[in-house]
Amino acid sequence: MPLQHEHKWWKEGIVYQIYPASFKDSNNDGIGDIAGIISKLDYIRELGVDIIWISPHYKSPQVDMGYDISDYEDIHEPYGTVEDVEMLIQAVHDRGMRIIFDLVINHTSNLHAWFLESRSSKSNPKRDWYIWRPAKYDENGNRCRPNNWRSNFSEPAWTWDENTQEYYLHLYAAEQPDLNWENEECRHAIYDSAIRFWLEKGIDGFRVDTVNRYSKYPGLPDAEVTQPREETQIAFKYFTNGPRIHEFLREINDVLSEYDVFTVGELPNTPNESDVMQYISAQAKQLNMVFNFDTVGLGQTPGDRFRITPYGNVDFKRELTRWQRVIQDTDAWTTVFLENHDQGRSISRFASDVPEHRVMAGKMLAMILGTLTGTLFIYQGQEIGMINAPLTWPVEEYKCIRSVNYLKMISERLNHDPTALSKALKALQMVARDHARVPMQWDSTANAGFCSEAVEPWMSVVGSYMEINVADQIGRKDSLLEFWKKVLDLRKLHKDLFVYGRFQLIEQGDDLMTFTKHGGDMTSLTVANLSSEMKKWEIPSLVASTDMKLIIGNMKGPMDQLGPYEGRVYISSP
Template structure:
């Protein structure tokens, strides 16, 4: 499992439970199928709680399990107070909540309240007539007309899944806004009655059942301002990227204050998805402890490295991507330096591809080393740590050999269809599009969890809703639990170390060291006289050791390599503690 220095145990200073906790994210459809219908479910999650506990995590995050038509895999909610039937029932959720608590773990849910499904009863009422009491629970606007008298949308915003962010409703002769798919109409947070219903149906219904908090989807999109056109950055397109326009509107602070008033009654945790927010001061205003709005947010600086804001599929990582990666890690880490803010550490979730494939190497000879190196990095970063299912095993992207039909996600399908239309099905363009999808599509994170070498990787005895990765015979939890040199074993070790050195690794000050380069990443962590030096090799070649001289006497705490030499081995990571390491 690598070279390990002395492990000691200590009791860190008292901190909020959601600061010191490590979160394990579960995507229900792909985690574990308990009834052999090919789809993961809530009882399947419950059946694997002992495995989750064995990792050393403290908090379970379950992605949307609410009733939904599944246009966007549950992020299109048709009823907040019911469970998607293939996943189970409200009673199954209560069992999961109780079983987590019995194992001293907390549980948080996704809170998807920027939009609903168009099948939600609220929207059905809203679109029934202009005079319906719920008409203003969604965002409706009359058409505009161009110089030729053609009807056009109210503004030039492009939806996140391509195309206009507005859909024409023939029945009431107006457009409704949807920042995502047309089946996901945006709620109108300007309506106080709508907000009250959101707090009651989507939040308190579950908080009363014992849920410990929420990952809040699109948390900075609720106040959209005056709906003016976005700046024209792509003159050849009718719609424009408008994320910087519709995020962080004038009433966001007010709405978050209201939400926190609900959450605080239950000591509930909040982590908001906060895209399109380059202004660090704005981020701090959301997560400042004094402001009492959100506990923390997900900034996407790290996972967006190598992707384009116009479309994540339209760019590939450059040769110097590691420079951007180092800068992104530094920005998110230094959010807490000298402030009362809090931050998060993650490199994977359900919306991005696998980190080993993106930031390491998924070649068989390097996959394990890269997985351990990334685990070492994440475990030494300050803030609340988030691990996505399968990340602890070193799961990787789908093979390039898979045909495009294996990709199920709306985002990837929309992009591929757009390329097909724009190029009249040009084979070269479609091949390039498929390469981009294989590298960064959300589907890569949604292949079924690999439990063992049996049929369908032990995920289900039925044909899974999505194809199991071809490598499950050699990469699965059962094998890795028996192998002390596995990625899984190393993650368990690092989560133990993170608790042992909680002040230093979870709360410590982060400082990048040395001149940024395209091969290695070196930084220090410090806390009240304690200090650690972290050295990471992001290449498949050995790299020279640097920066040790400035730290005086140091002691190797852990290395990802089995044999520690005078150079950093390919994809090796090391932690050195300075002489002032705590006596534990």
């Protein structure tokens, strides 16, 4: 008898991620805000969403768009106040939805009061709350960093502090010093300030940022030299999945267990299933689920995001469905997603954003995601089919620290070579984080309805807003927005099948994605053409004897053919 997953609200809920700066500007200062989010809650609820995830909205100098937090208990001023956030929490709950926040506790801003104390002197009580090390010196007496680690933003992972004459570690920007999780007092301060403070205000859980990087390898040794020409080296193995990480996560879980909440962890650089299972097994009592980046990482070289490698539909199918199989007959749970604030748009990356295919492709991806097992996450604008900025987008429009640093590095190293810059821009057009961070496209007026025409938004809107916007799609039955609503309705109507059902992939060629789901006394069949070419197909023998009825599709064509980016979902019951 197959193991049945225990039913939970956070497994069945549809999660909608909001990027505050870019969602809706309520006061026309060019920056999205909490009041703007509140003004669109009915739109979100009518989409079929149950849980809202708010990306970092805490007090921050915004070096890395809020992932550099200077006060966990306060709000970034342009977004609003703590009182505004309390109103948001209440407004969400009043509509029968739930809300989760980002939990960013691997590092703080270098302007956080804790770090200001830590760097004030070597004898300060909070000195050990961050990771400080003395310099090394070469044979000529030149000062060197403690090790050769590279940060995730393509720079050395150590910065010299002139005042105390030591280096501090930062796995991200220099303005994001890593907290020292080995210090118990520091850990408990994190639990009180970043976690309990907001749980007591009624939030329903956390998306946990970089959840596997709190425990570093003892001794912080040099990484292996795999790029001899580079000053720094990729060092994931020494700061990811460290020896005490599961101990730390169990401590966090002890705090969370006092409340009816859930956690979803960001789990980068963890490809082995056995390692992932240690985080998501219910018995382990650490995380409820994690984001695995196997699919969204396609085409990106680990440690070198913008070094693009080729991939095809076979790779897409393999990675997207990988965790469907792993959670079967285990007590683990998984996520279903193709977009977030760190990724390019799914239609542009995994299908086609050319005008003749864009809507069909968006509907096809919606059907695949909506019928996979796990908790479904949707990113703002995904429901209307927002796409990447074009290759012609001016270079100065890229705002993300990763994009800016990459362009600067290419320009400096290659002496402003136009060919190299052109290649770099092609990489950015595919996988830059900026594409997810442009303003939400609400209508076809100036600035896409994000803010008034008289205001310059913090980040330029993409020209596609004239054709891709909420106002044009809402209530129009053939639109992608209304199609997403139908998909989510079906997912909820048949949750035993689509949320909890057993998955089986069926091979029917490289460009066809075909799978069945079995749940309760029902069976479904999802088939999708991932290509721009007409494809022949047939009902798989596994379900050929059942009475399969088409419940949703994005085209009405011949039974034995699938048009470009056509998708269909069939269902049978006794």
